[in-house]
Amino acid sequence: MATSGGYNYRNGTQRGSLKVDKPLSVNSNTKSVVKSKPLSASGVRRNSTGSLGGATGPPKDDAGVLGRVRVAVRLRPRNAEEKVADADFADCVELQPELKRLKLRKNNWDSDTFEFDEVLTEFASQKRVYEVVAKPVVESVLDGYNGTVMAYGQTGTGKTYTLGRLGEEDTAARGIMVRAMEDILADISLETDSISVSYLQLYMETIQDLLDPANDNISILEDPKTGDVSVPGASLVEIRDQQSFIELLRVGEAHRFAANTKLNTESSRSHAILMVHVKRSVKGRDPTLLNENGNSSHMIKTLKPPLVRKGKLVVVDLAGSERIDKSGSEGHTLEEAKSINLSLSALGKCINALAENSPHVPVRDSKLTRLLRDSFGGTARTSLVITIGPSPRHRGETASTIMFGQRAMKVENMLKLKEEFDYKSLSRRLDIQLDKLIAEHERQQKAFEDEIQRISIQAQNQISESERNYADALEKERLKYQKEYKESIKKLEEQLLMNQRSYGSEKGTYGPKDDSSNLMSNKENLSAAKEVDELKELLQKETLLRKAAEEEVTNLKSQVSEWKRAEAAGNTEILKLRKMLEDEERQKEKLEGEIAMLQTQLLQLSFEADETSRRLERGGPVKVLGGLDSLMTQVRSPQLKESGTEEKASIAKLFEQVGLQKILSLLEAEDADVRVHAVKVVANLAAEETNQEKIVQAGGLTSLLMLLQSSEDETIHRVAAGAIANLAMNETNQELIMAQGGINLLAMTAAHAEDPQTLRMVAGAIANLCGNDKLQTKLRGEGGVKALLGMVRCGHPDVLAQVARGIANFAKCESRASTQGIKSGRSLLIDDGALPWIVQNANNEASPIRRHIELALCHLAQHEVNAKDMISGGALWELVRIMRDCSREDIRTLAHKTLTSSPTFQAELRRLRIDF
């Protein structure tokens, strides 16, 4: 073994090692790590804002950050027994903490020197131990990484002391578990974040729940794709304060199985594993914060899934690593010791394999290694503290512990940020929001109906009261006329009596008359009485008539005034009701729009969530797609088509619930976010062949084309062009697009677009149009070919592939037209200057580009009229190459046929002495 050397590990990069025969090399599978920028002292790169991994949004790719397993060695002070027994002997180790070195004595004159990341003497405080061993790991966990802190060493050397001391009577004695939770609780906000804890022990290859000992056969779940390890059967207790955590540790400790051994009366015979899950919401992404005032349209505008970071801290207190013969174990404890040694030796083997970059790491040999799979060579940040005692009697164990630590230092982990969108909580919140909106709508509806009922009751009461008043007034009027009539009759009768009287006195005054005069006067009297009766009767009739007429007039008058009053009241009431109705209608429409938006967004999110989970399942990078791409991929991919019944059901549900017209109307929404969402949904729908006709019939194609013109938003351009490209796969739609000036709009979009994906969609749409025989001349006349060629400026292979496809389509149709005699003269592609680009890209390394260009060249070469230009443009060489080297036999044959059948090509080939 080497005994000297000044190598050091700093900042997670390895500079050398004393104890390694061959120089250490970084694992080959970790090559993607940036080496030029400094890493933080804790060995993990921090960005300028101090956050680990530098990510504030969702993870952009799957690459992690390299982090070597960091190893500290801690020496326990001599205990009472050692002070007596070893009094005449020096410690077996000598520590040089300032050099981070440890010397292991071989004998009085020779020692081996080892270097560690930290060397902690017997005087090191618990606080310092926490700060150098665990604090950086805890910080990583708070930043969304997984982290492991582990103690390894011979029994009785201080593993539990280092990790598990509760320090209730003496706070300075608090161990790593307690201090870690203090730091976590201090850093998080309990309103938005959460901590949950599991506490397990692994004893004789059985995992037992220390918080629920009856639960003693917990299985380990390993995600084959991500390597993440979980124990779904374990109790998970939410922690909200330090006291409850201490209580939980105490309960766990009480259950921890401890067997006495000769070496340590409280020796822990099981491995204890504490798992702390920290879930933090990334600030500014919580939709509930945006909706306190109930303003749902504001919520829709800013609706984004909340982002959460999930870090997991695993603290492992391994059982003692002593040799069986020394521990004095027998019987049952011998089995224990064997089992402990088996799992620890399996751990040692894995670490050796990882340290040596061996292709096979025997993780499956024990439950311990399966549980710690993520901590060595995985995605967690790992810190190991190896504990040793000073006694020379245990030099062998101390040496083996030191070697274990040295090997562990060579293990590289690839730290990965565990950040994800919390779709579930967003969906839950949206559901609640939706419920609230529906409830609010129902409440308003109810209030409206109540108001209508109240108004009609009030109107009814008013009418009854008016009727009553009218009847009273009528009665009064009748009584008044009756009285007047009686009085006038009475007056007339009095008058008549007076007349009769005055007539009688006149007769007495003038003496008795003769008979004839008597007869005369009798006759006169009779006729006067008759006259009076007639007059009376007349008067009576007159009075009755007048009374009836007056009644009629009064009646009419009151009717008129009543009618006027009712009309006035009715008019205001009607106006009021009408206004309320209009308000209600508006409110209803708004709510319907918002509900439709929420539903479309939910659908969009579920597409994205499906895509994300599919990607997770496939082990690919977790990238949030813009909906369109993801759905297009889903719809086009045949295997997904089979399993895509859910997506189809979602689309059908969308049609059913929201209605196409509603979705299309949202394309013209004032709110830009709503427009973007709507166009994404239409694009998703357009990717499904069965929906295309409905979309076109409902005016969706026109709206999408209009969006290219009216919108300035690049996302809208990209997604709308994608949708148009999908619709342009159908011949009828191609004609419609052309008829609606689509080529101009696509050309205009292409001219202004910067984003390669927008250009890809536009080029894809034009490429589809290029394949329609009937549209050739019009398409070229309106600048379609030029627009296509203009897009090659972007240089992105996806765009170039679409351009090449368009040119191949165009050349094929043109060639067909020439063969049928519909077209004559040189190719319009050559006229529009496409040849140089075609020749330049004929042997492009990207096969989709190359294949289309090769086809285009063969189509052009079939017509003698193009031959001269093709020769001068260098296309002949490419044709010869295609004929010889093209991987597709049909294209090779086509090239051969064109070259042999063209006299111009033949002559040139002869001139160049090219024989084939």
Ligand SMILES: Nc1ncnc2c1ncn2[C@@H]1O[C@H](COP(=O)(O)OP(=O)(O)OP(=O)(O)O)[C@@H](O)[C@H]1O
């Ligand atoms: N750094 C230290 N300072 C003072 N006392 C210590 C220190 N480390 C350990 N001890 C004491 O040594 C004894 C054994 O420690 P501990 O139980 O932590 O060992 P262990 O490695 O966990 O043993 P086992 O593997 O059997 O569980 C305890 O009494 C503990 O208080």
